[in-house]
Amino acid sequence: MKNNIRIYRAIHNLTQEELARKISVTRKTVNSIEGGKYNPSIDVAYKMAKLFNVTIEELCCFEDEENTGENEKVDE
Amino acid sequence: MKNNIRIYRAIHNLTQEELARKISVTRKTVNSIEGGKYNPSIDVAYKMAKLFNVTIEELCCFEDEENTGENEKVDE
DNA sequence: GCCATATGTAACACATGTTACTCTTTTAGA
DNA sequence: TCTAAAAGAGTAACATGTGTTACATATGGC
Numbered sequence A, B: 001m002k003n004n005i006r007i008y009r010a011i012h013n014l015t016q017e018e019l020a021r022k023i024s025v026t027r028k029t030v031n032s033i034e035g036g037k038y039n040p041s042i043d044v045a046y047k048m049a050k051l052f053n054v055t056i057e058e059l060c061c062f063e064d065e066e067n068t069g070e071n072e073k074v075d076e
Numbered sequence C: 001g002c003c004a005t006a007t008g009t010a011a012c013a014c015a016t017g018t019t020a021c022t023c024t025t026t027t028a029g030a
Numbered sequence D: 001t002c003t004a005a006a007a008g009a010g011t012a013a014c015a016t017g018t019g020t021t022a023c024a025t026a027t028g029g030c
Helices: A005-011 A016-022 A027-034 A042-052 B005-011 B016-022 B027-034 B042-052
Strands: none
Touching (some): A005 A016, A005 A027, A005 A042, A016 A042, B005 B027, B016 B027
16 A cells, blocks of 8 residues: 655655654654555554645555556656 | 444445455454444555545544543433 | 344454664765 | 765564454344
C-alpha cells in the first residue's frame, strides 16, 4: 500500500522526526511506513490524516492493489 | 475506538459471516472488531468502508478518545 | 419445546505493526 | 572538504490484529 505521507510532510514542511513527535510515534515508524515497509495502524493513519487535514483515503493509496500484479512501475 | 460497523451492516442487511466473506476475513474478526475487542487493520477498515460506500472516518469513530475519560455513557 | 440461524467468546498460534538501539548513507551548507 | 541534519536501514523485543476451533447464548419459526 503506497501512501502520500512524504508529500504531505513536504507540504507541511516537517522532518520525519517532527512528524513522529506530533503523532507520538518513533521516527523509525514514520520512516518505515513512508518507505512502505509496513502499513500504518488505523490510529497512526488517522493521526497523520488529521494533522495534514486530509482523509485517510487521501493519505493512503489503497487502489485495490491486492489483485493487480504489474503496477507501480516507475521508469528506472 | 468505537465504530459503526454494526449499523452499516444492518443497513446493508448482512450477517457477520456474509460481511466477513465479502472482505475476506473470518467472522471472528468481524465480530471482534464490531465488539471493540481490537481495531481493524487499515485495509480491513478500507474494505469495509468501501463496501458500505463510506469513508473510514465515517465507519470508525476516532473522536480522539485518547484524552477523554468520561465518554460514551449510554443510559443503562 | 425443538431446531436453525446469528452472534458472543475463550485459548492458543501466527502475522503484522511499533519501539529501542545502533549504524550507515544522503543531502545541503559553510 | 568538512560538518551536521535528515533519512534509510538491521535486529531483537514487544504490542496488536487475525485465524482456528470449539462451544455458549440468543432469537425466531415450527
